[in-house]
Amino acid sequence: MAHTHSHSSVADYGPPRRRLASVLTIVVLAIAGVAMAAMAALWPDADQVPRDQNPYSGQGVTTVEATVTGIEPFDCNSGGEGPDGIQQVRGDCAHITATTDDGAATFDLDASRFKAGIDRGDDVKLIRIAPEGQSVSYEFLDFQRGLPITALAIAFSVLVIAVARWRGLFAIVGIGVTMLALTKFMLPAFLAGESPLLVAIVGSTAIMIAVLYLAHGISIRTTAALFGTLVGIGLTAALGLGSTMWTNLTGVGSENDQILIATVPGIDLSGIVAATMVIAGLGVLNDVTVTQASAVWEMRALQPAARGASLFASAMRIGRDHIASSVYTLVFAYAGSAMTVLLLITAYQRGLAEMATTEEIGTEIVRTLVGAIGLVLAVPVTTLFAVWLAPKATEPDQLEIVTAGGSHAGPVGG
Structure with a gap:
């Protein structure tokens, strides 16, 4: 399987790093195999998924x-x-x-x-x-909102493809893969009583393997970003579990939560709170890890003889700026989605410190903080992977070899 596109980086020359490519291929395929096996083991049968009657489909x-x-x-x-x-x-x-x-x-x-x-x-x-x-x-x-929502989705897809071309198309395909994983595996598994955190880790791993290679191409650079992302998923899961237990988050903070637990008595809402901390941070985590890997590759192209420690320090300067903007992204995303609740707090003249400890607001605060900690820790981890895997002064990136025609190809593992 090969990946071909034009590239002009000065680091893209020289003989292929076939041994490294082979090793990475085996590692990535092994991770994917474990994820698929775990997904198959956790996949619930249709009769295991609790289903309540649609309130709008009763008799008459x-x-x-x-x-x-x-x-x-x-x-x-x-x-x-x-x-x-x-x-x-x-x-x-x-x-x-x-x-x-x-x-x-x-x-x-x-x-x-x-x-x-x-x-x-x-x-x-x-x-x-x-x-x-x-x-x-x-x-x-x-x-009825079907027509305007469909029109917006089409406009979004057309613009993404027009600007990002093939990468935009593959990114949209990645969105489809994500939605399939959520609706066909993760949500039914949550309802069936499987361990929410384990389901989130397995599902997120499968999603990231597919999405990263679809959107960013098959290369050693993408594999470095994948390794950093997987470590970030693991760290976020551990932090989410510990934080949920430490802060006694039960998952019952709104009327919808109460309806859900009444409809599915066996559901683990506290575990789902921890699981959502993993899922909610995937987008920003992916953005950070890909950016860090790309930064290392570009700096290696500009400074082929730079020592690893110097390359790491330079990439981390970029990473710090990205961390700051990503943390803002998480906070603003929550503020926008919870604006009604925040307005009600202001209208009631209740102190923010008081409301921050309630189940509904506290859950979102903990989710935001855990996601932020996970992505902050993922930055140096991804940078280390990228520095380790980036081509050295005498060993250019072998999976992106510029040919006379201006294209390159490489094996799956890189």
């Missing part, structure tokens, strides 16, 4: 698509404190008329949903309730 209950044709606000006395002590939205409710494939439908929106916004012409999904022998009624379920 279906979902239908509709288009809003009329909106009539009315006073529903909404406001003040509800029976459970939660503040209710003040304002009008709305009587909505819509058209479906079967004809007209009417339903009411509560004040919070109506205030969020709905207009004539909006495409919505409704719950159609038709008990035997009774009249049909409708309830609002959600807006």
